[in-house]
Amino acid sequence: MNYALIFKGHDFEYEIQAVAKIFIPRVRFQLCRENEITEAENQILTEYDKIQNLMRVEIVLHQKKYAVSAPACAEKAEQEFQLCQMLYTGLQKLTGYQPPWGMLTGIRPVRKILDKLGQGLTPEQACAELKQKYLISDKKLKLARDTALVQKAILPHSLKEIGLYISVPFCPTRCSYCSFVSHSVESAGNLIPEYVQKLCEEIKILGQLIQKYHLSVQTVYIGGGTPTAISAQQLMQVMQAVQKYIDISHIREYTVEAGRADTITEEKLTVIKTMNADRISVNPQTLQDSVLKEIGRNHTARQAVDAFLSARKLGFDNINMDVIAGLPSDDFAGFSDTLQKILALAPDSITVHTLTVKRAGTLYHDTQYQNTEISEVEKMAEYSAKILPESGYRPYYLYRQKNTLGNLENVGYARAGKENIYNILIMDDRQTILGAGCAASSKIITPDGNLTRIMNYKFPYEYIQRFEELMQKKQQIAQELEKLT
Ligand code: SF4
Structure with missing residues (x-):
C-alpha cells in the first residue's frame, strides 16, 4: 500500500x-x-x-x-x-488510536518536566501543562514525573566532571533485532587483538587530555556490543589501561555491561571485580527459552540465571538486568513470567526496553512480525510500570526511540541508590562524555551550553586501519576541552 x-x-x-x-x-x-x-x-x-x-x-x-x-x-x-x-x-x-505519549515525538519527555521544574513549576503544574499541550496520557505523565523527581537529586554536576565511554563492539552472535554496530566473534574475531591494542592507546590519549584539562571522571562505562565477548585477558588489558591512564579517584560509578550470558564466565567476572568496576549488567532480555532461540541467542534462561547468581556469589552488589517487551514470539504471559523470575533474583536495577524495529535489524523486513499486536506490548509496559515500583524499584531513566512498538519507551528502574548515573547523564545532554573505540562519540558541553559531537569511525576494521587519522581528530576534542578551562 x-x-x-x-x-x-x-x-x-x-x-x-x-x-x-x-x-x-x-x-x-x-x-x-x-x-x-x-x-x-x-x-x-x-x-x-x-x-x-x-x-x-x-x-x-x-x-x-x-x-x-x-x-x-x-x-x-x-x-x-x-x-x-x-x-x-x-x-x-x-x-481510533490513542497514542500513549500523545503528540510528543521527542526522545526525552523527562527533560521537559525537569525544564519546567527549573522554571519554578510544581510537578503537578508541569504535568498539567504538558498534558494540555501534547495530550499525553496520565499514566505516561506519572512515569515521566516520577523519573524526573529521582533524577533531580542526581543531576547536579560541574562542567569539569565528565563521563568516559569505552566501546567493545563484538558479540558472540548477532541478535535478530540488533541495529547496533556489533560484529559476531565468528566473523570479526581476528580483529579483536589489534582492536584491543588500539583501544588501549586511545584510552591513554584520552587520559592525557583529562589530565591536561584538569577534568574529573565521574563515571566509566564499558559497553558494546558485549564487552565480555572478548577473552578474560583482553578484558583485563582494557581495564588495566583504564587503571593506568585514567584518574578514577573521584569516580561515582564504574560499569561493565557484561551483557549476554553466553559470554559471562567466573574468570571474566573476577577480572571485572579485581579491576574495581562496581556495576555490571546481565542482560537476558527474556527468560523464555523459545524466545531466546527465536532472537538468535545461543544461551538458555538457566544460563542467564546462573550468570547472575555467579556474579552475586563473587560479591557484586550492583547488578542490572535488561528485558525487552515485544520480542518476536513472546507474549504477555511470557513477558510477565520473565519479569517475575527476574524479581525473584532481586537484581539492583531492571531496565525494560520496548522493541525497536530498525532498518538495520532483520525484523524490519519481516511482515508477519510487523503485525504483532501492539496492545500486547502496551500491556507489558503497563505491567512493568505497576509491578516494579510495587516491588521497590523506582523509575529513574526514561527515553523514547523512533520505530518503537506502540510508540512506547525504555525505562530504567532501580532500588534507591542503585540508579545508573551514566545513563541519566548521557540522556540529559548536559555532561561531557569522552568516547573511546569504534562507533563511540565524544560529546563536549561548553560553558555556553553548546554541544559538540565528535564521532570515531564506525567499524572495527576502519578504526584499526585509520587509527592515526583518528588520533589527529583528538586535536578537535582538545580545542573544545580548552573552552572548559
Ligand atoms: S547482544 Fe546487543 S549488541 Fe550484541 S547482537 Fe545482541 S542486541 Fe546487538
Whole structure:
C-alpha cells in the first residue's frame, strides 16, 4: 500500500512526518512538495495557504476521508505546532488510536518536566501543562514525573566532571533485532587483538587530555556490543589501561555491561571485580527459552540465571538486568513470567526496553512480525510500570526511540541508590562524555551550553586501519576541552 505526504506552503516536513509516523509506523512515505503529483492510495496533505491565511489538513487513509481548516497562528513556531495538532486530531479520528505519549515525538519527555521544574513549576503544574499541550496520557505523565523527581537529586554536576565511554563492539552472535554496530566473534574475531591494542592507546590519549584539562571522571562505562565477548585477558588489558591512564579517584560509578550470558564466565567476572568496576549488567532480555532461540541467542534462561547468581556469589552488589517487551514470539504471559523470575533474583536495577524495529535489524523486513499486536506490548509496559515500583524499584531513566512498538519507551528502574548515573547523564545532554573505540562519540558541553559531537569511525576494521587519522581528530576534542578551562 502506498502512502504520500504532500506539503504545501510550509517547511514543517520533519515534524509533520513524525506525527504521521505515530499513527502509520514503518512505512516509507512518498514526500511530495507543492504541486508534485502522486498516485498513492493514501494521501496526507498539509498546507499553509498564505493568501487566505489558512491552515489546511486533508487526509485519505484506507478509503476514509477527513478535512479541516483553521485561521493560521501568527508566529512560525506556533504555525508548525498548529498544523501538527490538526494532523494529529485527524489521524486520531480516522484510526481510533490513542497514542500513549500523545503528540510528543521527542526522545526525552523527562527533560521537559525537569525544564519546567527549573522554571519554578510544581510537578503537578508541569504535568498539567504538558498534558494540555501534547495530550499525553496520565499514566505516561506519572512515569515521566516520577523519573524526573529521582533524577533531580542526581543531576547536579560541574562542567569539569565528565563521563568516559569505552566501546567493545563484538558479540558472540548477532541478535535478530540488533541495529547496533556489533560484529559476531565468528566473523570479526581476528580483529579483536589489534582492536584491543588500539583501544588501549586511545584510552591513554584520552587520559592525557583529562589530565591536561584538569577534568574529573565521574563515571566509566564499558559497553558494546558485549564487552565480555572478548577473552578474560583482553578484558583485563582494557581495564588495566583504564587503571593506568585514567584518574578514577573521584569516580561515582564504574560499569561493565557484561551483557549476554553466553559470554559471562567466573574468570571474566573476577577480572571485572579485581579491576574495581562496581556495576555490571546481565542482560537476558527474556527468560523464555523459545524466545531466546527465536532472537538468535545461543544461551538458555538457566544460563542467564546462573550468570547472575555467579556474579552475586563473587560479591557484586550492583547488578542490572535488561528485558525487552515485544520480542518476536513472546507474549504477555511470557513477558510477565520473565519479569517475575527476574524479581525473584532481586537484581539492583531492571531496565525494560520496548522493541525497536530498525532498518538495520532483520525484523524490519519481516511482515508477519510487523503485525504483532501492539496492545500486547502496551500491556507489558503497563505491567512493568505497576509491578516494579510495587516491588521497590523506582523509575529513574526514561527515553523514547523512533520505530518503537506502540510508540512506547525504555525505562530504567532501580532500588534507591542503585540508579545508573551514566545513563541519566548521557540522556540529559548536559555532561561531557569522552568516547573511546569504534562507533563511540565524544560529546563536549561548553560553558555556553553548546554541544559538540565528535564521532570515531564506525567499524572495527576502519578504526584499526585509520587509527592515526583518528588520533589527529583528538586535536578537535582538545580545542573544545580548552573552552572548559
Ligand atoms: S547482544 Fe546487543 S549488541 Fe550484541 S547482537 Fe545482541 S542486541 Fe546487538
